[in-house]
């Protein structure tokens with residue numbers, strides 16, 4: 001017990017942001033911009049410089065609402081359809097309404113978005129209704145750019161601390177959190193006037209019975225702690241009926257990215273090489289079409305690029321094997337699969353909450 005008390009530290013702050021992936025740094029920056037006098041702490045169980053879902057690949061912003069390409073109303077409708085109606089429309093609409101300002105702010109941070117010859121954002125259509133995909137030629141540097149801003153704004157970063165529970169005051173309000181250092185086991189009590197949970201998805205809901213570990217789409221290091229901590233503190237959980245399953249490259253826990261290759265002419269195909277999916281962007285409908293094809297005996301399902309010109313495939317490889325995730329290129333090399341010659345087999349991911 002003495003050891004335990006000796007290793008207990010306390011931090012007092014105005015705003016505590018838990019989770020330093022993408023949402024966390026942005027939330028911390030917004031709090032600091034609103035009131036520079038605030039003491040803002042960003043707590044992360046890994047290292048903010050490279051943690052979170054974004055380390056699984058980022059080649060473009062998939063949900064950009066830019067005037068001239070899409071409206072907030074249209075985007076909200078698209079997301080509602082994609083999620084089979086299980087969605088809270090008010091925050092989706094709010095996000096869509098603010099999106100253009102956020103993109104411009106990220107652009108100023110040095111996060112480079114693809115632009116056309118006129119200097120305007122150059123979006124690609126891969127969804128059913130609207131055009132929302134904005135390629136990011138240096139998507140792999142997003143975290144570095146966010147980290148620079150965090151440092152500039154003097155936000156305090158606590159790496160390697162994993163939050164375990166929210167603290168509640170006598171009146172039931174959230175008053176902070178507890179955390180433990182993942183390297184030293186130091187226990188930390190953080191008292192805060194405001195706590196913002198940004199701990200990402202639940203990458204997998206327990207280990208699969210089969211023991212096969214390459215079946216997650218989401219970052220497997222995210223274990224849904226935000227949901228659990230909010231629930232333990234008394235929050236009602238909603239919309240959990242909407243879970244996500246995704247097409248993956250078989251034996252590689254990364255997406256096939258048919259939606260990235262789609263604007264270049266690639267598509268999801270059955271074993272006969274025929275296209276059967278209406279829109280390659282993720283939706284309940286798309287996964288149903290995938291499942292139906294497997295059930296019909298025309299599986300397995302593939303990403304088909306071998307009909308494209310070698311230069312086009314080279315361009316796609318630049319995105320998928322450099323910006324998205326370098327291990328992807330190494331995986332295909334070791335398997336001796338070449339997009340120019342082979343269709344790439346896909347399978348379906350485990351269930352995750354995103």
Ligand SMILES: Cc1cc2nc3c(=O)[nH]c(=O)nc-3n(C[C@H](O)[C@H](O)[C@H](O)COP(=O)(O)OP(=O)(O)OC[C@H]3O[C@@H](n4cnc5c(N)ncnc54)[C@H](O)[C@@H]3O)c2cc1C
Pocket residue numbers: 018019020021022023024043044045046051052053054056057058059060061062063161162163164198199200201217218219221222223225226254255
């Ligand atoms: C394979 C893949 C590819 C993707 N590609 C794209 C793309 O090309 N374009 C696009 O727009 N989107 C893409 N996404 C989605 C996008 O990356 C995510 O939506 C976004 O990064 C999520 O940000 P977040 O901050 O909510 O969660 P995360 O980035 O996952 O951040 C959560 C953070 O919380 C930390 N954390 C968790 N639990 C605790 C705890 N108990 N204590 C302290 N810290 C904790 C984690 O370590 C992590 O750093 C992709 C996602 C995946 C999985």
